[in-house]
Amino acid sequence: MTDSLHPAAQQGFSSAAELYQQARPDYPQQIVQWLKDELQIGPESVALELGAGTGKFLNYLKQATTHVTAVEPVTEMLQQLKMRHPDIQTLQTSSDQLPLASQTVDAVLCAQSFHWFANMETLKEIHRVLTPTGQLGLVWNQRDESIDWIKALADLLISLEGDTPRYHSDEWKQVFEHQSLFQLNSVKVFSQLHRGTVEHVVSQRLLSTSFIACMPPAQQQQLKQQFEQIVLHYTGKHPQDQIDLPYITYAWHFGKLDNQSSS
Numbered sequence: 001m002t003d004s005l006h007p008a009a010q011q012g013f014s015s016a017a018e019l020y021q022q023a024r025p026d027y028p029q030q031i032v033q034w035l036k037d038e039l040q041i042g043p044e045s046v047a048l049e050l051g052a053g054t055g056k057f058l059n060y061l062k063q064a065t066t067h068v069t070a071v072e073p074v075t076e077m078l079q080q081l082k083m084r085h086p087d088i089q090t091l092q093t094s095s096d097q098l099p100l101a102s103q104t105v106d107a108v109l110c111a112q113s114f115h116w117f118a119n120m121e122t123l124k125e126i127h128r129v130l131t132p133t134g135q136l137g138l139v140w141n142q143r144d145e146s147i148d149w150i151k152a153l154a155d156l157l158i159s160l161e162g163d164t165p166r167y168h169s170d171e172w173k174q175v176f177e178h179q180s181l182f183q184l185n186s187v188k189v190f191s192q193l194h195r196g197t198v199e200h201v202v203s204q205r206l207l208s209t210s211f212i213a214c215m216p217p218a219q220q221q222q223l224k225q226q227f228e229q230i231v232l233h234y235t236g237k238h239p240q241d242q243i244d245l246p247y248i249t250y251a252w253h254f255g256k257l258d259n260q261s262s263s
Helices: 007-015 017-023 030-037 075-084 120-129 148-158 171-176 198-207 217-235
Strands: 046-050 067-071 089-091 105-111 130-143 182-197 242-256
Touching (some): 030 130, 030 242, 046 120, 075 089, 105 120, 120 171, 148 198, 148 217, 182 198
Parallel strands (some): 046 067
Antiparallel strands (some): 130 242
């Protein structure tokens, strides 16, 4: 069930599921209107979230429709999700093997997840389960790297990520090239602030990153000190000081095409 997962996702998200839930930012409230307006999700719509993680995006999706199924392959992440959303139907399966009938889903959402399974097998499976007028939404929270201290943290992370799939690499976009399953309809951009202590919104958030979460504890602790030294250098703020971490939320809207074939 998790054999196709990248090792960083399998190991990192298994060990850091609770930290992921606690330290990751939420999404801007405007995303609910985006779900309703762009993806045409109404009270009777059937929605599917792939790679739902601990369920952070479900808080917004449930404001658009109550007919939601969450798919998450990592056991520990799914346990966190079920604790917080006992009302949500869940499936523990991979994105390219959905045990759902064809053309039964109105909208598929992937929040902070599509880069992990951006392959043609998944795209064909999403296309299969969507109704003829089905919509695909891809959402990512990204730290605002136009801020000097956030850029310094990003440069450190890039040196550590190896071949781990990330949104910023743009490699996930390649699956949409030379295919006739989906067309890009729009990209909306929102902004928000993740407010809290330096330790919470910077250190703990970065420690929940997949490729860091699977490192030995001693190495993680060393990185935590590096993160906090960077913040102190640029902002003068210590671990227990309050800080605002600006995020940019990217919301990609794709519409299903009738043509069943891909070239």
